[in-house]
Amino acid sequence: MEISTLPISASQRGKLISAGYTSLSSLSSLSPSSLAQDLKISETEALQILKVASQRNGLNKFENGSRAIVNGAQTAWDMLHEEESSIRITTSCSDLDEILGGGISPKEVTEIGGVPGIGKTQLAIQLAVNVQIPADYGGLGGKAIYIDTEGSFMVERALQIAEACAQDMLEYNSLLRKDFKPCQVNKEPKEFLDNIFYFRVCTYTEQIAVINYLEKFIFEHKDVGKVDYLEVKVIIIDSITFHFRQDFEDMALRTRLLGGMALKLMKLAKKFNLAVVLLNQVTTKFMDGSFQLTLALGDSWAHASTNRIILYWNGNERYAYIDKSPSLRSASASYTVTGKGIRNSASNCKRVKLM
Amino acid sequence: MAPLKGLERNYPLIDSNFQKFCATHGIFTLEDFLVHDIYLLAALAERDYASDKLKQGITQILTILDCQSRPCINGLELLKDAENNKCVLSTGCERIDALLQGGLRGGHVTEIVGPSSSGKTQFCLQAASNVARQYSGRVMYFDSGNSFSPKRIAQFLHSSDRSSTKANEVSKKIMSNILHHSIFDIFTLLDMLHQLVTNLKTQVDCQVRILIIDSLSSLIAPVLGGGGAHGHGLMVSAGFLLKELAHEHNLSILVTNHMVAGEAGMSKPALGESWKNIPHVRLMLSRRHGTNVSSISLLKHTYL
Numbered sequence: 001m002e003i004s005t006l007p008i009s010a011s012q013r014g015k016l017i018s019a020g021y022t023s024l025s026s027l028s029s030l031s032p033s034s035l036a037q038d039l040k041i042s043e044t045e046a047l048q049i050l051k052v053a054s055q056r057n058g059l060n061k062f063e064n065g066s067r068a069i070v071n072g073a074q075t076a077w078d079m080l081h082e083e084e085s086s087i088r089i090t091t092s093c094s095d096l097d098e099i100l101g102g103g104i105s106p107k108e109v110t111e112i113g114g115v116p117g118i119g120k121t122q123l124a125i126q127l128a129v130n131v132q133i134p135a136d137y138g139g140l141g142g143k144a145i146y147i148d149t150e151g152s153f154m155v156e157r158a159l160q161i162a163e164a165c166a167q168d169m170l171e172y173n174s175l176l177r178k179d180f181k182p183c184q185v186n187k188e189p190k191e192f193l194d195n196i197f198y199f200r201v202c203t204y205t206e207q208i209a210v211i212n213y214l215e216k217f218i219f220e221h222k223d224v225g226k227v228d229y230l231e232v233k234v235i236i237i238d239s240i241t242f243h244f245r246q247d248f249e250d251m252a253l254r255t256r257l258l259g260g261m262a263l264k265l266m267k268l269a270k271k272f273n274l275a276v277v278l279l280n281q282v283t284t285k286f287m288d289g290s291f292q293l294t295l296a297l298g299d300s301w302a303h304a305s306t307n308r309i310i311l312y313w314n315g316n317e318r319y320a321y322i323d324k325s326p327s328l329r330s331a332s333a334s335y336t337v338t339g340k341g342i343r344n345s346a347s348n349c350k351r352v353k354l355m
Numbered sequence: 356m357a358p359l360k361g362l363e364r365n366y367p368l369i370d371s372n373f374q375k376f377c378a379t380h381g382i383f384t385l386e387d388f389l390v391h392d393i394y395l396l397a398a399l400a401e402r403d404y405a406s407d408k409l410k411q412g413i414t415q416i417l418t419i420l421d422c423q424s425r426p427c428i429n430g431l432e433l434l435k436d437a438e439n440n441k442c443v444l445s446t447g448c449e450r451i452d453a454l455l456q457g458g459l460r461g462g463h464v465t466e467i468v469g470p471s472s473s474g475k476t477q478f479c480l481q482a483a484s485n486v487a488r489q490y491s492g493r494v495m496y497f498d499s500g501n502s503f504s505p506k507r508i509a510q511f512l513h514s515s516d517r518s519s520t521k522a523n524e525v526s527k528k529i530m531s532n533i534l535h536h537s538i539f540d541i542f543t544l545l546d547m548l549h550q551l552v553t554n555l556k557t558q559v560d561c562q563v564r565i566l567i568i569d570s571l572s573s574l575i576a577p578v579l580g581g582g583g584a585h586g587h588g589l590m591v592s593a594g595f596l597l598k599e600l601a602h603e604h605n606l607s608i609l610v611t612n613h614m615v616a617g618e619a620g621m622s623k624p625a626l627g628e629s630w631k632n633i634p635h636v637r638l639m640l641s642r643r644h645g646t647n648v649s650s651i652s653l654l655k656h657t658y659l
Contacts, residue, residue: 004588007542013585020384056546071550073495076533077526080505108501252580260577266501267539300625302471303573303613306501324472326480327504 003027006052015039016049027053087140089131089234089275091123092165093342095333096320100309106140106233106275109265109304111240113280113295114311118318119337120279121152123311124236126341127277128196129161131234137169142233142274143195143221147210149242153198162192164340195230204243208257211264218272232274235265239279241296255300262304278305317345359383366415372405373412388416437462440605444565446478447485447511451651455636456659459565459607463657464597464633468612468624469640474649475611476502478640479569482609484511487532492564494533497547499573503535541574541589548596555604563606566597570611572625579626587629594633610634631655 002024003016019038021027027035027050036046088103097103104110104127114120128146133139146153166189197217201207218232240261248254269276283296295302295310302308308324314334321332336345359377362369362385380396382388393413400409428436443457452458459465459482467475480503483494496503512526538544555563568574575593578586601608612630617623624631624639631637637654653659 004585005542005545005592010583010585020386022384022386056549073534073536075531076496076503076505076508076535077530079503079535080509080530083505256577256579256581259573263499263539263573263577266499266537270501270537270539299470299615299622300572300576300613303500303570308472326476326502327507 006049006056008049008052012039012041012045012049015041024053024056086273087135087138089127089140090133090138091335091342092126092130092168093333093335093344095344096335096342099320099322099328099331099333101328104234104275104277106273107269108306109262109269109276109278110307110309111278111280111295111305112309112311113282115282115293115313118311118313119335119342120311121238122157122337123342124238124277124279125153125158125161127234128236129158129165129192129341131275132192132195132230133165133169137172140233141230143197143230145197145199145214145217145232145235147199147201147207147235147237149201149207149237150239151200152238155193158193158196159189160339161341162189165189165192168340197232201243204248204257207237207240207243208261211261211268214268215271218268218274222272232272234275234277235268236277237279239281241281244297245281255298258297258301258304262301266306359385359388362416362419366419368408368412368415370408370412373409376400376403376409385416385420389420393417442605444482444486444607445489447481447489448478451478454651454653455656459609460636461564461605461607462601463635464594464601464608464610465636465638466610466612466624466634467638467640468614468654469649470614470622470642473640473642475640476500476569477507479567479609479611480504480507481511482565483533483567484508484529486565487529488512490564491529491532492562495551495563495566496533496535497538497544497566497568498535499538499568499570501537502569505530508533538568538574541578541593544568544574545589545593545596548593548600552596552600552603555600563604565607565609566600568597568608568610570613572612575626587627590626590630591633594630598633 003013003022006013008016016022016039030050032043032046032050035041035050036043039046083105086106088097088101088105090097090103091100112120112123124146128144131140131142131144133141135141199210201210214235222231244254244258265276265278268274281296282293284291285294286292293312295308302324305324306326307322307328310321310323312319312321317334318336319332319334322328322330334345335342337343359369359374359382377383377388380391380399382391397410397413400406400413403409441461441463443460445452445458446455467478469475479496483496486492487494508530509526512529513522536547538547551563551566571593575586575590578589580586597608597610600606613625614622615625624637634655636656639652639654640649641652642649
């Protein structure tokens with residue numbers, strides 16, 4: 001039945017089928033008023049249904065023999081050039097940047113998970129600050145959206161990290177760019193805080209509602225006519241697990257909601273060319289004869305992100321391990337959390353450990 | 356199946372009189388006509404005052420229904436079709452080709468199932484780069500997780516092609532044949548598949564050899580379940596569209612699926628029992644914990 005494959009509501013679908021309209025061809029030569037009369041619905045609703053049907057039908061009738069097999073497809077060659085020229089968000093830790101191929105890449109959804117206290121929120125705040133590094137310093141020069149579900153965002157800490165970042169930029173300016181024009185943009189730490197949009201959500205419904213609202217929000221903040229107006233370049237959700245873990249009765253519903261949420265985030269990442277960073281918690285799983293730590297939210301969620309990074313303790317050091325990535329090798333690197341934010345660990349062994 | 360009044364324009368025999376006659380017997384669409392007893396209807400038409408016209412109307416509808424049914428072909432024609440048109444595409448990995456006795460076959464829908472980070476996307480990327488390179492055919496890549504990595508495809512191409520002088524030009528030509536599209540919901544996927552069906556019919560020289568959907572399960576998971584059967588309907592119609600595409604246009608189709616928890620702690624492929632019968636070939640990947648080695652096993656094949 002072709003009607004069931006149209007994106008219309010269930011009640012409209014039921015009315016169409018009971019009136020005998022089961023294929024697209026039956027709707028093709030119908031006027032809205034006769035359809036409205038048949039189904040006993042309003043004319044605007046009938047017009048909407050016919051528009052959806054004609055869109056599907058319009059795809060079937062192709063005049064003027066355009067060469068594209070599918071509208072909107074891109075070749076791999078073009079994408080390669082785009083990818084090579086895209087700038088990544090640095091994590092301020094060069095070891096971590098190295099295993100990530102430069103940093104967190106835009107257009108992808110990166111999931112970062114770890115035990116409590118490993119530094120997930122610290123890394124998230126660092127990324128929210130680093131995304132604002134201006135293009136002259138090799139950064140993205142964009143704004144950040146921070147969706148906080150646990151209430152772990154500390155403004156004072158963000159200010160501290162922002163101050164350290166501004167200090168680093170000043171040093172870079174004076175050390176390396178002596179012969180060039182000095183960089184005009186000297187960021188004040190408070191300016192960094194200006195560009196972080198903070199949402200606090202308290203239930204899973206709010207979480208899904210915010211994600212649905214983000215598209216409109218980002219679009220509104222895109223181009224406002226000013227010359228150096230920044231766009232949103234990273235969406236951080238800390239953490240995505242919290243509201244889905246506490247007594248969620250219907251597991252099947254949870255899987256569906258998480259799947260839908262993941263697709264929406266992917267679409268946002270692709271459409272607005274921004275990075276999405278999701279923070280996740282851990283749980284134990286009985287695998288291969290022993291209990292092991294894995295990221296929460298189950299097996300279906302594991303496929304929802306493009307890249308997965310697991311943070312763990314090794315002795316007294318914090319390590320990050322790339323668990324899943326389409327283009328990066330599995331590797332681990334160590335990092336520390338200092339007063340200035342995430343930095344390289346000052347250990348003796350500086351080499352990247354390949355697993 | 357169209358309602359009868361829609362046919363009035365093209366077939367004047369099905370006039371309002373005929374429609375009224377059918378309506379008195381509860382027939383409003385062609386479908387209703389099929390489930391009704393034709394002999395009984397003809398006998399009732401006899402007794403009506405305009406019996407000739409009614410009988411002509413019935414014959415007209417029967418001819419319309421005949422046109423809608425598929426033509427039948429015999430086994431010999433099928434064998435000739437299988438030998439000449441449906442060729443085997445190598446996946447780029449010798450051992451997997453050996454397992455599949457050649458590789459991915461045209462006309463087959465192949466499904467790859469595996470837990471997270473077992474190598475499904477890598478398999479898809481390698482198959483894409485190999486088909487583009489070895490058979491210089493076009494590759495359609497539908498990606499729902501932004502995991503198409505052109506850098507990785509370039510790596511695959513460079514590893515097999517040692518000469519670096521013309522490497523760039525050759526890479527450009529090969530990679531221009533890989534078309535990528537991002538899809539984020541099941542309705543867009545169905546739209547794209549319909550578009551593909553029409554365009555492949557009208558454009559004979561596009562030479563699409565393989566269609567890769569990574570991953571089909573993340574597109575279907577948000578609509579599956581929840582009490583209604585609508586999600587299942589969408590999944591099955593997508594499956595049938597894929598099989599139609601594969602058979603009619605000699606495409607090889609590769610889809611990926613993920614695993615969910617089954618009973619007794621074992622994982623099973625997602626998408627359930629109804630999906631099990633749709634792909635022709637099912638391959639399962641599993642990765643030994645902590646190593647780079649994955650193993651692949653054949654769950655279902657049509658003739659192996």
